Amino acid sequence: MLECADLSMTYGGNGGVRRLSWSFAPGVTGLLGHNGSGKTTLLKLLATVFDRYDGAIRWQGVDVRGDRNAYRAVMSYVPQQFGVYPHLSAMEFLRYLGGLRGMNGRACATRAAALLERMALGAHAHRQLRTYSGGMLKRLGLCAALIGDPRVLLLDEPTAGVDERERKNMIDAARENSERVVILATHIYSDLAVPNAKFLVLDAGTVSRSGNATELSTAIRESTSTPVLWER
Amino acid sequence: MQPIVAMVAAELRNRSREASTYVMLLFVAVVSALVLPTPNAPYATLTAGGHRVLLASPTAGALAGVLTVVFLALVTLVLLAQSVYLDRLPFGVGTWLRTSPASNVQLLVARWISGTLYVESLVFVCGVVALVTSAFHGIGQNPAAFLRSYAVVSLALGPMAAGVGLLIDNVAGRHQWLRGTLVAVCWLGALALGAIPGGHLPDPLSLNELSDVAAVSLGHHGLTFGITPNPGGKALLWSTFPISYRAVANQVLLAASGIVALLSSLAIFSRFAPLDGEPQDSRRPRKTLFPTLELPGAMRPLWLSRVGAELRLMLVLDRGLLASAALAALGTGLVFSGMIRIGEALLLLLPLVFAGRITLCERAEGTGGIFAQFPAYVAQYTSWKSAAIISATLLFQLPLIVMWHDRAHLLGLAVGDIVLSVALVSAANWFSSSLIATILVGIWWYLFALNQSPDVMDPANLSTAMHPVLLAAYLAVAVSLSFVPIRAERTGDARA
Numbered sequence: 001m002l003e004c005a006d007l008s009m010t011y012g013g014n015g016g017v018r019r020l021s022w023s024f025a026p027g028v029t030g031l032l033g034h035n036g037s038g039k040t041t042l043l044k045l046l047a048t049v050f051d052r053y054d055g056a057i058r059w060q061g062v063d064v065r066g067d068r069n070a071y072r073a074v075m076s077y078v079p080q081q082f083g084v085y086p087h088l089s090a091m092e093f094l095r096y097l098g099g100l101r102g103m104n105g106r107a108c109a110t111r112a113a114a115l116l117e118r119m120a121l122g123a124h125a126h127r128q129l130r131t132y133s134g135g136m137l138k139r140l141g142l143c144a145a146l147i148g149d150p151r152v153l154l155l156d157e158p159t160a161g162v163d164e165r166e167r168k169n170m171i172d173a174a175r176e177n178s179e180r181v182v183i184l185a186t187h188i189y190s191d192l193a194v195p196n197a198k199f200l201v202l203d204a205g206t207v208s209r210s211g212n213a214t215e216l217s218t219a220i221r222e223s224t225s226t227p228v229l230w231e232r
Numbered sequence: 233m234q235p236i237v238a239m240v241a242a243e244l245r246n247r248s249r250e251a252s253t254y255v256m257l258l259f260v261a262v263v264s265a266l267v268l269p270t271p272n273a274p275y276a277t278l279t280a281g282g283h284r285v286l287l288a289s290p291t292a293g294a295l296a297g298v299l300t301v302v303f304l305a306l307v308t309l310v311l312l313a314q315s316v317y318l319d320r321l322p323f324g325v326g327t328w329l330r331t332s333p334a335s336n337v338q339l340l341v342a343r344w345i346s347g348t349l350y351v352e353s354l355v356f357v358c359g360v361v362a363l364v365t366s367a368f369h370g371i372g373q374n375p376a377a378f379l380r381s382y383a384v385v386s387l388a389l390g391p392m393a394a395g396v397g398l399l400i401d402n403v404a405g406r407h408q409w410l411r412g413t414l415v416a417v418c419w420l421g422a423l424a425l426g427a428i429p430g431g432h433l434p435d436p437l438s439l440n441e442l443s444d445v446a447a448v449s450l451g452h453h454g455l456t457f458g459i460t461p462n463p464g465g466k467a468l469l470w471s472t473f474p475i476s477y478r479a480v481a482n483q484v485l486l487a488a489s490g491i492v493a494l495l496s497s498l499a500i501f502s503r504f505a506p507l508d509g510e511p512q513d514s515r516r517p518r519k520t521l522f523p524t525l526e527l528p529g530a531m532r533p534l535w536l537s538r539v540g541a542e543l544r545l546m547l548v549l550d551r552g553l554l555a556s557a558a559l560a561a562l563g564t565g566l567v568f569s570g571m572i573r574i575g576e577a578l579l580l581l582l583p584l585v586f587a588g589r590i591t592l593c594e595r596a597e598g599t600g601g602i603f604a605q606f607p608a609y610v611a612q613y614t615s616w617k618s619a620a621i622i623s624a625t626l627l628f629q630l631p632l633i634v635m636w637h638d639r640a641h642l643l644g645l646a647v648g649d650i651v652l653s654v655a656l657v658s659a660a661n662w663f664s665s666s667l668i669a670t671i672l673v674g675i676w677w678y679l680f681a682l683n684q685s686p687d688v689m690d691p692a693n694l695s696t697a698m699h700p701v702l703l704a705a706y707l708a709v710a711v712s713l714s715f716v717p718i719r720a721e722r723t724g725d726a727r728a
Contacts, residue, residue, distance in 0.1 A: 047331050051504040073333035083323040085242055087249035092242070099238020100332040128249070144328070 001025060002046065002152055002181050006055035009045060010205070016041045018205035019055070024181050028171070030192040030216075031185040033202035039185035040080065042202065043154045046183065047077035059152065073101065075152040076145035080160075082137075086130035090121055090140055093129060094147050101148040108147070115143040118173055120166065135162045142170050149177065155184040159191055167191065192216060235334040239342035240349070243315075247350060260304065260354055261361045293378035296362035297385025304354055304389060309415045312347040312397025317406065320507050330503050340398060340501055344494045347394030355386050388486035395490030399497040405505060 002024040010016035017038045031039040045053055048068050057064045064071040084093055091112055098108030116125045119139040124132070132140065138161060145153055153174055159167040171191055174182050184191060192199055192213065199216050201209040211218075247253050319326040329339060359382045363375055396418055404411035 049327070049330060049504075049507075069333045069335060072331055075331070077327070077331045079327050081322055082327050083319075083321070083325050085246040085325060087246045088242060092245060096238050096242035097328060097332075099241075100235045100328070100334050102234045102333070104234065 001060065002183075003058045003061075004042075004046070004055065005058065007042075007045060007053060007057065008055055008205075009041060009050060009053040016205050017045060017053075020206060021055075022200065022207060024183055025198075026179050026181050028175050028182045028184065028192065028194055028197040030189075030197060030199040031183060031202060032187075032189075032199055033208075037202040038205035039202055040156055041205070043077065043156050043183065043185055044079075046152070047075065047154050048072060049077070071152075073148075074150055075154065076148060076150040077154040078141040078145045078156065078158055080156040082141055084129045084137070084140070087128050089126045089128055090116055090132075090143070091125045093140070094143055097144050098147045103148065111147055111149075112143070115146055115173075119143050119169065135166065138162050139166060139170060142173060146173065151177075151180055153180055153182045155182070157186055158184060159186065159188055164190075189216065235332070235338045236342040236345065239334070239339070240346045243342070243346040244349060247346075256354065257357050260300075260358050265361055265365045292366045293362075293381035294385050296359065296366070296378075297382040300355060300358040300362070300382075300386045301389050304351065304358070305393065305419055308347075308351045308354070308389070308393040309397050309400070309419060312351070312394055313400040313404070313411055313415050315343055315347065316398070316401045316501075317404070317411070320406075320505060322507070324507075326507050330507070336501055336503055337498060339503065340494060340498055344391075344394045344398055344490075347397060348390040348490075351390035351393050352387070355389055359383070359386065384480060384483060388483040388490075391487040391490035392493075393490070395493030395497075399493040402497045402500045 003022070005021050007020045008016070008018050010018065015036055015038065020038075020042065031042065033039055044050055046057060048064060048071065059071050059074070085096070088096065091109070094112035094115065095105065095108050098112065099105075103111070113122070113125065116122045119142060121136060121139055121143065124136065129137070129140070138158060142155070142158055145155070155174065158174075159170055162170065167188070167190070171184075171194055174180075174184070175194060186192070195213070197213050197216070199211060200207050318324050319329060334342075359379060362382065363378050366378065367375070400411060400414045400418065404414060
């Protein structure tokens with residue numbers, strides 16, 4: 001269980017997250033909301049990208065500020081935009097990230113190969129990343145996040161620019177481990193069309209609405225009057 | 233240990249596949265070949281038993297080592313002083329590192345090790361090329377002695393440059409002006425203190441002293457000796473280079489200073505430093521190192537502003553060059569004519585540097601492609617690119633131009649700049665490959681350089697030899713920086 005308690009962080013008084021409290025259970029939770037509503041900030045806070053914030057983030061009941069690296073060992077974060085070593089191949093890049101997590105070479109290579117196959121990148125595993133398209137890099141980002149089989153997976157618009165078939169494939173891969181807490185910020189509601197998915201609608205850094213998959217349909221119908229932007 | 237190995241391997245693997253690495257290796261190889269004296273160089277030599285003492289393997293090795301250290305010091309500092317910074321840019325791997333379970337110590341130690349190995353690879357190339365060149369000139373009779381003295385002089389550069397570079401990186405943060413200034417200060421400070429080359433040089437002896445020493449040492453072997461005076465009138469000679477405990481101790485000291493710098497940077501390293509592009513950065517307008525990224529729309533005829541943007545980048549480097557010119561002005565007994573002769577050849581590399589930076593960015597940036605689709609804009613495109621290259625080139629050449637009194641040379645240089653710049657841009661357009669353009673310039677420069685005599689490198693007056701090396705160092709820095717945006721824009725392009 002990943003919890004935030006009275007979590008606040010703003011940018012000079014603007015935007016950000018304000019006194020947000022929530023418990024994220026295993027399974028997929030979607031973060032929805034307008035641009036600037038605080039989705040990315042919340043993900044970055046949960047990913048320990050920021051060190052100054054009010055409130056607390058707890059993993060399994062323990063404040064992550066106590067031992068960030070222990071929390072990072074079970075958490076992966078894929079930002080909206082991320083960099084890669086452009087001259088490494090996908091396989092080499094995944095082995096690098098696996099190495100950062102302390103995985104040994106052979107286990108890492110096996111896991112990387114399986115993930116690349118899973119994301120339909122197996123045929124491109126040894127191509128340099130500078131030759132990858134935007135969609136391929138997005139899928140590689142998910143492979144990178146999954147290399148250490150994390151318990152907490154934070155994804156910021158992971159499927160933007162990816163075709164529909166691969167979008168579904170990515171979400172399925174993310175939720176393969178039933179123990180995993182998957183939190184994804186998205187504008188694409190079909191990303192949440194998975195069993196037991198939940199959603200939060202953020203507005204001005206606070207939770208304005210929440211619910212499960214059934215209630216999501218209602219929210220979509222009311223989307224003209226709710227602070228949710230949808231892309232069908 | 234696993235995270236450190238992974239980071240070092242990835243860093244070096246990526247570097248080994250970057251074009252800039254090979255440009256750098258080629259460059260250090262060329263400079264290494266140029267800086268060694270030829271057997272017929274016009275400096276004083278002591279002929280003893282058919283051997284020139286000056287050109288003995290250990291002395292040549294030590295001399296090459298000193299020049300390597302001086303040449304590479306600034307280059308490596310500039311390269312390594314922005315490695316963490318580059319990670320934190322949007323195209324860098326900073327996000328992965330920041331949220332990884334690797335500790336701060338592991339992050340920095342890995343960076344230090346990879347920096348050290350990278351510098352040592354450059355040192356190795358310099359050494360091998362110098363050895364081959366000296367053998368070609370007939371002065372490297374004993375490769376083992378050559379390499380031993382070379383290694384004793386130059387090996388500590390790696391750990392020191394990597395450590396100091398890391399420290400500067402952490403102190404400067406995102407302030408590129410501070411980074412450039414600190415690098416220049418460190419380098420000039422090291423030179424001024426003689427910390428880098430000092431203590432390793434063979435002791436200069438007067439003509440009479442050397443005669444006495446040689447008479448004693450050679451007399452036992454029944455050898456005779458004679459002295460060929462330097463036509464330039466300099467009366468300094470070098471004895472052979474002894475590898476003393478002092479030299480080894482200095483190397484240990486330099487390496488230790490790199491480790492101290494590493495430890496110091498640990499104290500101020502923050503993995504939470506904002507990544508560029510994060511909202512909190514908007515409190516202060518960011519002056520990007522990569523002006524091409526923030527240029528106005530491609531179709532707007534604002535080529536003057538584009539040239540201005542290019543020049544702003546060059547100012548970072550120009551500050552260093554001005555410092556070099558000041559250093560040169562402070563020197564005494566300089567052989568300006570000789571310096572200019574070799575400087576002229578090196579300065580002709582400048583268009584290559586800037587053309588590489590500007591034209592190689594074009595396709596990734598996208599404006600080149602847009603312009604190519606509309607023939608009416610080709611002239612405009614060519615003109616502002618040429619203007620940018622010429623302006624940047626002249627800016628760099630300014631300090632030497634000020635010192636230059638030969639107007640014929642000045643005119644030739646200016647005309648050469650203009651012709652070369654236009655040719656480069658045109659070549660990049662026609663061939664759709666800036667690589668071809670850079671190769672063309674490389675060949676052109678090489679043919680020109682073949683006609684230059686390297687005999688101006690008079691080791692009897694090392695301060696004279698330093699100046700072309702200073703210039704070479706700045707050029708190499710420019711080469712390195714010229715390729716930085718490519719990494720950015722190509723990655724960005726791939727993401728798009």
